[in-house]
Amino acid sequence: MNDSPWGASPTTGYGFSPAPGRGPSAGPAPDVRDTAQTRPMPIVPDAGGNQDEHGDRSGARPDGPPHGSPPPLPPGDAGPGSSPATPVPASPPGRAKRAGRDLRAAIGVGLGLGAVILASLFLVKDVFVAVIVLAVVVGLWELTKRLDERRAIRAPLVPLAVGGAAMVVAGYAGGAEAAWVAMAGTCLAVLVWRMAQSPQGYLKDVTAGVFAAFYVPFLATFVALLLAADDGAQRVLTFLLLTVVSDTGAYAVGWRFGRRKLAPRISPGKTREGLLGAIGFSMVAGALCMQFLVSGGSWWQGLLLGLAVAASATLGDLGESMIKRDLGIKDMGNLLPGHGGIMDRLDSLLPTAPVVWLLLVLFVGTG
Structure with missing residues (x-):
C-alpha cells in the first residue's frame, strides 16, 4: 500500500541507462560537446536504505542533493576534458542485492x-x-x-x-x-x-x-x-480486503508485466500495467464481497466498488509519496519492522474509506 514498485525496470532515475565507461586505451577523447553528453552515470551500490517500499529508489535522500538536481559526477571525473572516470567494480558474482525491507x-x-x-x-x-x-x-x-x-x-x-x-x-x-x-x-x-x-x-x-x-x-x-451499520463488520472487512487486493494486484501484475511508468516524477516504480492489475483484482474481489458479504449487495455493484477502490487507493499511495518526496524521507516512521510507520500503512486506506462508505450508502443504504 505504500509506494509499491509495480514492476518498473530499474534505471538511473533520469530516463536512460548508464553508458559504459571509457578505458585508458579507448583512443583519443571525443569532442568536448560529445563528452558532456555521454559521460557515464554514477552507479551507487544498493545499501538497502533510502528506498521506497519494495525497492523504489527514486526518493529524495535526506543527506543528498535535492530531488531533480543534476547527478553527482563519478569519482575521478571532474568534467569534460578531464581524465577518464575511474571504473566502478562490479558486484561479486553470486552475491544478491540486499533488499530494502526485512521480509x-x-x-x-x-x-x-x-x-x-x-x-x-x-x-x-x-x-x-x-x-x-x-x-x-x-x-x-x-x-x-x-x-x-x-x-x-x-x-x-x-x-x-x-x-x-x-x-x-x-x-x-x-x-x-x-x-x-x-x-x-x-x-x-x-x-x-x-x-x-x-x-x-x-x-x-x-x-x-x-x-x-x-x-x-x-x-x-x-x-x-x-x-x-448493522452489518458494519462485513462492510469494514470489504473495505480492507479491496484495498489490500488492489495493492497486491498492482504489485503482482506490475512486477511481471510492468513496462510503462504511471507517475515517474512521484513514484517511478509504479506502472500503468500495475494499475490495470489493481483494477482487475479489486473488481473481482468487489463483486465477490458485495455478493456474499454485504447485506443487500449484488455483484455488479461490487465491480463499480472495486474500480473506485483501485483508483482511490492508487491516488492515496501517490499522495503520501508526494509528501515524503517533499520532506526528503523514505518512511514516515519506524514503529513497524519491515513496514515503516503507521502512516506508511494508512496511505491508501485513508482516502479509500470515504469512497467505500459513500458507495455503500448509495448501493445498500446506511444499514
Missing part, C-alpha cells in the same frame, strides 16, 4: 496486525473503535514529528490527538454530522492552542495542523461510520 519481519508484523484487526472487528466493535483511535493518534504523532524535523513546521499535536479521537468516536456514535462538528472543533482548537506560542510561523503551523486533522482523523472517521 520476514514484514510478514510477521502484517500477520499480527491482521489478527488484531479481525479479532477486534468481529468480537467487540468498541475495541475496534479503540484500534482506529490508536492508529489515528500514532499517525498524527508521526506526521507532526516529521514536519517538525524536516521543515520546522510545528503543528500542535495535543489538540490534534484529542480532536482526532473525538472525531472517530463521534462518527461511530453520532454519525457523519457529529464527525463534522468534531472536525470543526478540532480546527478551532488548533488555532487557539498555537496562540500560546510566538507569532512567528503561526500561519504555516496552523495550516499544517488543519491539513493533518483532515488527512488522518477525519478520513479515518469513515471507517467508524462503516462500522456503525
Whole structure:
C-alpha cells in the first residue's frame, strides 16, 4: 500500500541507462560537446536504505542533493576534458542485492496486525473503535514529528490527538454530522492552542495542523461510520480486503508485466500495467464481497466498488509519496519492522474509506 514498485525496470532515475565507461586505451577523447553528453552515470551500490517500499529508489535522500538536481559526477571525473572516470567494480558474482525491507519481519508484523484487526472487528466493535483511535493518534504523532524535523513546521499535536479521537468516536456514535462538528472543533482548537506560542510561523503551523486533522482523523472517521451499520463488520472487512487486493494486484501484475511508468516524477516504480492489475483484482474481489458479504449487495455493484477502490487507493499511495518526496524521507516512521510507520500503512486506506462508505450508502443504504 505504500509506494509499491509495480514492476518498473530499474534505471538511473533520469530516463536512460548508464553508458559504459571509457578505458585508458579507448583512443583519443571525443569532442568536448560529445563528452558532456555521454559521460557515464554514477552507479551507487544498493545499501538497502533510502528506498521506497519494495525497492523504489527514486526518493529524495535526506543527506543528498535535492530531488531533480543534476547527478553527482563519478569519482575521478571532474568534467569534460578531464581524465577518464575511474571504473566502478562490479558486484561479486553470486552475491544478491540486499533488499530494502526485512521480509520476514514484514510478514510477521502484517500477520499480527491482521489478527488484531479481525479479532477486534468481529468480537467487540468498541475495541475496534479503540484500534482506529490508536492508529489515528500514532499517525498524527508521526506526521507532526516529521514536519517538525524536516521543515520546522510545528503543528500542535495535543489538540490534534484529542480532536482526532473525538472525531472517530463521534462518527461511530453520532454519525457523519457529529464527525463534522468534531472536525470543526478540532480546527478551532488548533488555532487557539498555537496562540500560546510566538507569532512567528503561526500561519504555516496552523495550516499544517488543519491539513493533518483532515488527512488522518477525519478520513479515518469513515471507517467508524462503516462500522456503525448493522452489518458494519462485513462492510469494514470489504473495505480492507479491496484495498489490500488492489495493492497486491498492482504489485503482482506490475512486477511481471510492468513496462510503462504511471507517475515517474512521484513514484517511478509504479506502472500503468500495475494499475490495470489493481483494477482487475479489486473488481473481482468487489463483486465477490458485495455478493456474499454485504447485506443487500449484488455483484455488479461490487465491480463499480472495486474500480473506485483501485483508483482511490492508487491516488492515496501517490499522495503520501508526494509528501515524503517533499520532506526528503523514505518512511514516515519506524514503529513497524519491515513496514515503516503507521502512516506508511494508512496511505491508501485513508482516502479509500470515504469512497467505500459513500458507495455503500448509495448501493445498500446506511444499514
